[in-house]
Amino acid sequence: MNDGWNIVVCVKQVPDADDVTIDPDTGTLNRSDAPAVLNKPDHNAVESALALRDAVGGTVTAVTMGPPPASAVLQAAVAAGADGGVLLTDRAFGGSDTWPTSLALARAAEELDADVVICGEESTDSSTGQVPPGIAAHNGWAQLTYTESLDPRPDEGVLVGTRDVEGGYERVATALPVVVAMVFGANDPRPAGLHRKIFAETEFEPVQWTAADLGIEDRVGLVNSPTKVGGMDTASPVERERTRVDSVEALYDHLAEVL
């Protein structure tokens, strides 16, 4: 591992939270109107990946699973400094929940020979937080969730993470490969340089991998998704019963009565 680590950063395209509205009649999210942007917590993932590369050398490859327009979030990652990107895109992925999504990302990470996979804490549109542990589980790799900061020990082939736990923090040392989920807001994402941004938006092209490329065409999509959405509902505030009383005695009497 003298030439540094293979760092993979998972980035997700989500509808811009500032522009998402909820249809009051159906209770569903109006995602279509909102422009698609990089999931906010993933900015922290990208920053950690770049900082890790700065510390140990190597490369950062951004990966996203989504329809072709999702390559915009790979551009954002490359603009910030990632070296390259992979778009996992295929009709077969349609309707995937967290299980096949993490399987696809796990397979991609394997293909990329990842030493470290870095994810965001959760997505702003589904926010399950299940994908990073899912990737680790599918590959049988170590995982560091709710990670505040990373401390690489390249000589020992170890990554130490500081994890946010109730009442304090803990430091966990793991062998590679490892999947990390960074806490939202854990760091200050660096702004993209002007020339890098121009490069990302004009010349950079991600490679595209299909489900068959990853050998998982029969294990993804809606039919392979254990989660089923039973229904959607909006919660409306419950009208509370109210009574006005004029004195403390009256209140006492009233309470005695209803209790």
Add this chain to the structure above:
Amino acid sequence: MSREATTAGGLQRPTLRTETPSYDDAFDAVVVGAGLAGTAAALTMARDGLDVLMLERGPAPGTKNVFGGVLYTPTIRELVDIDGAPLERYVAEKRFSILSSDGDETAISMRPGAWRDEPHNDSYTVLRRRFDEWFAKQAVEAGVTLVTETTVTGLLRDGGAVVGVTTDRPDGEIHAPVVVLAEGANSLVSEGAELKERPERDAVAVSVKEVFKLDRDTIDDRFRLDGDAGAAYQYFGEGAVGEAVGGGFVYTNKRSVSVGVVYRVEDAAAGQTPEATLDAFESHPAVAPLVRGGRRIEYSAHVVPEGGARAMPDLVHDGAVVVGDAAGLVLNSGVHLEGTNMAVESGYHAGKAIAAALADGRSDAEALAAYARDLDQSFVVENLRHYDWFQRTIAADRQFLFEDLPRALASAETEYFKMDRASKDEHTGAARDHLVAAAGGWFGAAKRAWRFRRMLS
């Protein structure tokens, strides 16, 4: 699966590129601002085969825009097919109204049948957030590179010549033979680089605007509209802008109504706040019913150049041109409030001139001078010159125009149409007396008529 096995299986590896290429002098021109002027310039240059980089500080073109507004499309239609454009309504009615602060309104309204026919006199209400984004997309499709969320902070110089820009990003300098300054009315880059002086206070107006959401049907009923027809109402007098010199407007979009006021910065500096002015205008009995029940969905403020031809800066420099509002190209004559058409026209002429100059391998002021010349011969500068007198004349006559006249008209109307047992002849005489008195007698009225004759000429 091991890495070797997959490579053998033909899975394409991502290209990894750590070093960043330099784009210095990779573009023929850098455009500062993706508004109407900037996009028109970028599109024109791209069509002429130039590589253009357009930098916009907002997350998307249009997000930073404030505007009444009616978009005037004669030049845009030459550049792009506007059938697919996100237009709100065409202007089917123009209405000019004088408001007193006592609640009086006197209005004249026009709905020429010709405006109902395509291309609707090239006048459409638009929401700039949507329109500018669409317009910039046309430029991108023509080959322009648009980079957003990037603020230009200054210009790079080599000797006296402009050779590029600096931005707020790391590694943020970029060199290019020509820079187009299309940054709008608040032209900090042009001023900072001394391409233009800070505008005099009397050459700038302040404007505030609100957008109210209403049902489409409600808007159609309130403004007597059908289909895509829309209304543009303009207001003058003390009831519109209080003690200031300026005007108010109400424009209909598809499902919202824009309401705003524009008046001299001088009046704002003297203590008349934009919020209070807009509040008073919106509560005037002639205006309030138009927006009643509407949900306020947007509030914005902006500056409007109104110095006319006198205040125009040098348009052409070594390596740089100034277009649109940054060059002060807005006509505010009372009857006309136009900036969009002038922005596009100037961007177009600038783009043409730059392409011609670069074809000769030049980017100095002399080579770019065709832009200034062409603009000078276009309607843009001609109109600005023609109405140069207006702002000064109106300011000098504020008391009469904004306070006395609106009241006198209302009193005259009251007299003229009065129902009592006096004869019509007596009412006419009394009505005439109100007007003549307000105008300063017959002599004063004649003088004023002469002074303002050019308004309609």
